[in-house]
Amino acid sequence: MLSLKARLMHAFLAAVLWSGLALGAWMKPSEKGHGTHRQLGLPPCSWMLMYDMPCPSCGMTTAVSNAAHGRLWTSFRTQPAGATIAVLTSVVAAAATVGALYGSPLVAFLFSALTPSAAWMAGGGLVLAWIYKILDHQGFLN
Numbered sequence: 001m002l003s004l005k006a007r008l009m010h011a012f013l014a015a016v017l018w019s020g021l022a023l024g025a026w027m028k029p030s031e032k033g034h035g036t037h038r039q040l041g042l043p044p045c046s047w048m049l050m051y052d053m054p055c056p057s058c059g060m061t062t063a064v065s066n067a068a069h070g071r072l073w074t075s076f077r078t079q080p081a082g083a084t085i086a087v088l089t090s091v092v093a094a095a096a097t098v099g100a101l102y103g104s105p106l107v108a109f110l111f112s113a114l115t116p117s118a119a120w121m122a123g124g125g126l127v128l129a130w131i132y133k134i135l136d137h138q139g140f141l142n
Contacts, residue, residue: 001103008109010099017093024068024086027061033078035134036062054133056126060085080128 002010023040030036034054038044040061047055063082066075067090075083095106135141 001107002099007100007103010096013107014093014096014100017089017096021064021068021086021089021093024061024064029062029065029069029071029074029078033133034059034062036065043116054130054137056130057082058133058137064089080087080132081130082128084125 016096027036027039030038034045045055045058047053048058059079060082063075063079065088066072066078067086068081072083072087075086087124092107092110095104095110098104132141
């Protein structure tokens, strides 16, 4: 069982993660596959403006928004890393909620999977997702 302090930390983590997903659900995903972040008052992507090339995080907000709307396949096609982040965020948010409510240490179990090799795999996945996004932008995947 988790201590009261740990349960409060789980509640805080759950609130932050669910808020991010709720923000994604509030936004309307851009049909271009990128640019959804503009609804938050953020500037357009400077990489896209300067190089006509997606940046490494291009489409992440759009993918999270699509996932939050329940369109997982569209989310994955938009930005595979963003879709993965949305799904993992949902899993950790659910585990944190369970921890806050019932004192279960699920979050600690999930974070125990964060090893150096998992970090290298995640980094490789980000690079592959960026390459995918570049190929998609250049029209090679149409």
